Amino acid sequence: MTAPKSTALPDYRTALSEIVEQTIAPAATEIDRTGAYPRAALNALREAGVLSVLSATEVGGGGGSLADVAEVVEAIAAVCGSTAMVVLMHFAATAAIEAHGPRDVREAIATGNHVTTLALSEAGSRSHFWAPMSSAAQAGDSFRLDAAKSWVTSAEEADSYVWSSTPVSAAGPMTLWLVPADAPGLRVAGGFDGVGLRGNGSKPVTGEGVLVPESARLGEDGVGLDIALATSLPTFLIGNAAFSVGLMGAMVAEAAAHLTRTRLTHLDVSLAEQPVSRADFARLRTRSDEARAFLADTLLAVGSGRADATLRVLQVKAVAAEASTEVADGVLRLCGGAAFRKELGVERRFRDSLAARVMAPTTAALQDFVGRASLGQPLFDEVSA
Numbered sequence: 001m002t003a004p005k006s007t008a009l010p011d012y013r014t015a016l017s018e019i020v021e022q023t024i025a026p027a028a029t030e031i032d033r034t035g036a037y038p039r040a041a042l043n044a045l046r047e048a049g050v051l052s053v054l055s056a057t058e059v060g061g062g063g064g065s066l067a068d069v070a071e072v073v074e075a076i077a078a079v080c081g082s083t084a085m086v087v088l089m090h091f092a093a094t095a096a097i098e099a100h101g102p103r104d105v106r107e108a109i110a111t112g113n114h115v116t117t118l119a120l121s122e123a124g125s126r127s128h129f130w131a132p133m134s135s136a137a138q139a140g141d142s143f144r145l146d147a148a149k150s151w152v153t154s155a156e157e158a159d160s161y162v163w164s165s166t167p168v169s170a171a172g173p174m175t176l177w178l179v180p181a182d183a184p185g186l187r188v189a190g191g192f193d194g195v196g197l198r199g200n201g202s203k204p205v206t207g208e209g210v211l212v213p214e215s216a217r218l219g220e221d222g223v224g225l226d227i228a229l230a231t232s233l234p235t236f237l238i239g240n241a242a243f244s245v246g247l248m249g250a251m252v253a254e255a256a257a258h259l260t261r262t263r264l265t266h267l268d269v270s271l272a273e274q275p276v277s278r279a280d281f282a283r284l285r286t287r288s289d290e291a292r293a294f295l296a297d298t299l300l301a302v303g304s305g306r307a308d309a310t311l312r313v314l315q316v317k318a319v320a321a322e323a324s325t326e327v328a329d330g331v332l333r334l335c336g337g338a339a340f341r342k343e344l345g346v347e348r349r350f351r352d353s354l355a356a357r358v359m360a361p362t363t364a365a366l367q368d369f370v371g372r373a374s375l376g377q378p379l380f381d382e383v384s385a
């Protein structure tokens, strides 16, 4: 089963595979070692139009689908998790801007002149992104935003943040804003030194008295959660699953290469010729392929408007994230001390694989959403004011 491919797009795939091979893969180890932001990769991807695949053709973009997002993120994640996460967040924020943002920003994204990201998670409500605590208030002709955002990928590097707050005056849990990253009052309030994805630049950002015009609001006051659920969330969930699938595919390939080229000379066999190693490898390969097949089915469901499309979208990130940590741990064991050291690239991917399950919506939250959606309950309880 293969996911439907977009046919309307200019061929970004050739450029993407060249950039992956020539720019992203060679930098991955050093980005992991130093935590440097993957600027060279981003520049190459912008110039090649890869960051514009989700933008509509009417603003000069590729007019691509979520299948294209998945394809791009998977290909990058196979070689560098940090770069893939930066690109994924750009696409997730782009989805909201495409639906509700101003034309000039949409055109800037479509021409590769604007990188964006999501600023939803907050110090107060943590991974419960559906319940922002930050505020928005009318201030003359403008709106004043105050917030303590806990994680913003590409903080200081992106041109804008898709930013959540409580509503100004409407009922509802959330309003969304498009905040320029250079707006006065914004401050990057810490660094990033995580176990994995070390170059994704996810830092806390505070906003104190940030003034934005009414045109910065994405959609109506109070309906930001609905907008996020319809735009950024599916893009993020599918793209995040593709991220895990890309990582897993690379780890399984590393394991296969290691097992077939490494020999037990006293027995004159390769590691792959040992039945236990072979069976372990088969289990990991199958787990990885299960997640890939689930992602392909999700894309088919979304692409064809199948009745279970929403359910699949709610399931797919957790399916792939949990599989990738299991596969990463299994590959680390299977390849032994060689994988424990940095020479195979397995331990970097193992560390990178740990992020997906705690990124909001976390696996725990998604299990609850899937239960609620399957049992005819609303996704969220009412949030008390």
Ligand SMILES: Cc1cc2nc3c(=O)[nH]c(=O)nc-3n(C[C@H](O)[C@H](O)[C@H](O)COP(=O)(O)OP(=O)(O)OC[C@H]3O[C@@H](n4cnc5c(N)ncnc54)[C@H](O)[C@@H]3O)c2cc1C
Binding pocket: 085, 089, 117, 118, 119, 120, 121, 122, 125, 126, 127, 128, 150, 151, 152, 153, 154, 197, 200, 202, 355, 357, 358, 359, 360, 361, 362, 363, 364, 365
């Ligand atoms: C690499 C990386 C990049 C990120 N980039 C961004 C970004 O660009 N933009 C953004 O907005 N956010 C981003 N985040 C933040 C992310 O989406 C989560 O909000 C964050 O990881 C949650 O961490 P926390 O410690 O606040 O989680 P907590 O909310 O404290 O959760 C900790 C654990 O408890 C579980 N848990 C929480 N509540 C419940 C419950 N009610 N029932 C059962 N279990 C529960 C969670 O599932 C989780 O496993 C990023 C995170 C990472 C790791």
